[in-house]
Amino acid sequence: MRALVATMVLCAGLLVSPTLTDAAAASTADPASRAANFQLPFPCGQSWTGNSSNSSAHRSYELDLNRGGTPDADLGDTVVAAAAGTVVISSHQGSLNGYGNLVKIDHGGGWATYYAHLDVRNVAVGQAVAQGQRIGTVGKTSRPGNNISAHLHYEVRQGEGYPGNIRKAVFNGVTFGYPTQTLTSKNC
Secondary structure (H helix, E strand, C coil): CHHHHHHHHHHHHHHHHHHHHHHHHHHHHCHHHHCCCCCCCCCCCCEEEEECCCCCCCCCCCEEEECCCCCCCCCCCEEECCCCEEEEEEEECHHHHCCCEEEEEEEECCEEEEEEEECEECCCCCCEECCCCEEEECECCCCCCCCCCCEEEEEEEECCCCCCCEECCEECCEECCCCEEEEECCCC
16 A cells, blocks of 8 residues: 555656646746836835836837926936845946946846936945835936936846846736836835
């Protein structure tokens, strides 16, 4: 009887194993499932509209985020970390790439988020940040001579090779509704 039970357990393990392997492979292949812990990069309860098509500078799934109203109405609004991680860039990069004040957070596993055009950066390179922690404020910094209105330029990247490494943004486990959508932050 013990031999029969052991054989059934062994067979069941062999039958289950490929399914678990397939699920694990699907999880790593699907960027949305890996990025499901990201939240909107603004304080809890605030509504923001993201747009991926209103800039000629966009090459993929980048988002420009605003709350609406008059131009520059968002200037100085708080920006928070979409997920926990480590700050790997906190500098003005206007002449280099047009991002102006940029914060890049490494979330591990090849995942990173970019927060560009910030007015103020509140974090330093090497600093560990918690999800929802203030990292800066919405601004309109860019390359010299580039006059833009205040907004947050937000990107999710996985791995190397811009722009092919830009992934669709996922907030609270739901993929952003490209090209435009208004969301309420659950980054509490």
